[in-house]
Amino acid sequence: MNPINPLSLSIVIPLYNEEENVAPLLFRIHETMNHYKGKWELILVDDGSSDLTLQNLKTGATEFGPHVIVLPLSRNFGQTAALQAGLDAAQGDLVVTLDGDLQNDPADIPMLIEALFERDLDLIQGWRVDRQDHWLRSKFSRVANHLIGRVTGLRLHDYGCSLKVYRREVIEKIRLYGEMHRFIPVWLAEYTAPERIGEIAVNHHPRHAGQSKYTLSRTFRVILDLLTAFFFLHFRAKPGHFFGAIGLFFAVSGSLMMMYLGVLKYGLGEDIGQRPLFFMGILFIVTAIQFLTTGVLAELLSRTFFQSRRQPAYSLRESVDLSQAPFVAENHHETYWRTPAAEKRVRAVNHNAAHRQAGYEV
Numbered sequence: 001m002n003p004i005n006p007l008s009l010s011i012v013i014p015l016y017n018e019e020e021n022v023a024p025l026l027f028r029i030h031e032t033m034n035h036y037k038g039k040w041e042l043i044l045v046d047d048g049s050s051d052l053t054l055q056n057l058k059t060g061a062t063e064f065g066p067h068v069i070v071l072p073l074s075r076n077f078g079q080t081a082a083l084q085a086g087l088d089a090a091q092g093d094l095v096v097t098l099d100g101d102l103q104n105d106p107a108d109i110p111m112l113i114e115a116l117f118e119r120d121l122d123l124i125q126g127w128r129v130d131r132q133d134h135w136l137r138s139k140f141s142r143v144a145n146h147l148i149g150r151v152t153g154l155r156l157h158d159y160g161c162s163l164k165v166y167r168r169e170v171i172e173k174i175r176l177y178g179e180m181h182r183f184i185p186v187w188l189a190e191y192t193a194p195e196r197i198g199e200i201a202v203n204h205h206p207r208h209a210g211q212s213k214y215t216l217s218r219t220f221r222v223i224l225d226l227l228t229a230f231f232f233l234h235f236r237a238k239p240g241h242f243f244g245a246i247g248l249f250f251a252v253s254g255s256l257m258m259m260y261l262g263v264l265k266y267g268l269g270e271d272i273g274q275r276p277l278f279f280m281g282i283l284f285i286v287t288a289i290q291f292l293t294t295g296v297l298a299e300l301l302s303r304t305f306f307q308s309r310r311q312p313a314y315s316l317r318e319s320v321d322l323s324q325a326p327f328v329a330e331n332h333h334e335t336y337w338r339t340p341a342a343e344k345r346v347r348a349v350n351h352n353a354a355h356r357q358a359g360y361e362v
Contacts, residue, residue, distance in 0.1 A: 006036065008038055014082035017051050019051045022060055029042060031107075041067045047077060094113065116167075125197075156185060238299070239298035260277070
């Protein structure tokens with residue numbers, strides 16, 4: 001667990017109507033973290049609970065001390081927003097997230113932290129090998145995990161496990177909206193290499209108190225979220241390729257239909273005015289024009305987004321000071337040789353340095 005210089009740690013837990021689980025959750029967290037040698041804090045986000053969850057959280061914070069921070073949201077915003085609120089408040093170098101229903105075992109946290117350092121990862125998440133959920137929910141989850149892996153190319157066994165450990169400098173690069181909490185590893189793959197995202201088997205307990213917030217409607221929402229994740233992961237900086245490919249498909253299909261009908265009309269003298277293929281060809285060509293123009297507009301919006309925020313289409317893992325030796329010295333003299341490529345590189349360095357001074361990330 002990096003015993004030489006343990007990093008500060010923030011534990012973020014969103015809760016919604018978990019009044020019976022608050023006391024045992026706080027006890028289990030402190031029982032586990034009493035052995036952690038670094039500084040740590042516990043951030044509990046109440047997502048607009050309608051029961052005594054908030055009151056019990058405040059009571060627990062008073063009992064355990066100021067390192068327990070309670071964030072009450074004004075209403076129920078959903079798990080993703082509650083999680084983002086906790087991440088915004090987190091100050092630790094490492095960030096741990098887990099659910100508040102005690103199905104995730106807090107005793108697994110030290111194991112995940114140790115694995116994060118040993119395997120040099122940016123994110124490690126739990127894999128609930130022996131899930132203690134209803135068989136139908138487990139079945140749908142396995143299908144969803146397989147589908148997510150196939151579509152995104154990031155192969156994990158259990159995307160839905162909330163027990164995760166992140167390096168703060170990586171997780172703070174993304175903002176969570178909608179239902180994005182299910183796809184955090186996918187979103188992080190935009191900023192870190194997939195091989196720096198890993199998983200490890202963890203315990204999973206049946207729910208002993210409270211009611212599950214899971215419904216089958218979540219499974220169908222995953223499909224829509226997956227399409228969004230796929231688009232942003234592969235086409236965020238080049239949306240014209242996505243819409244353009246669809247537009248070209250319709251354009252080629254519609255053109256082939258009209259060419260075939262043209263042969264029938266002018267080659268064989270047949271009447272094509274009432275043929276369904278004629279109207280389908282027109283529809284395909286109009287659809288192609290719409291997708292192609294949408295692609296052009298999407299490219300304009302994408303460039304406006306990156307340029308207005310001074311945000312590059314890439315992310316550096318760590319900063320590198322290029323100002324110390326922008327040129328190569330000849331024979332250790334004070335003169336330096338310049339090439340067009342070297343001068344272009346220096347201009348890029350100065351351009352990025354100006355952005356950094358203005359408060360933008362390179």
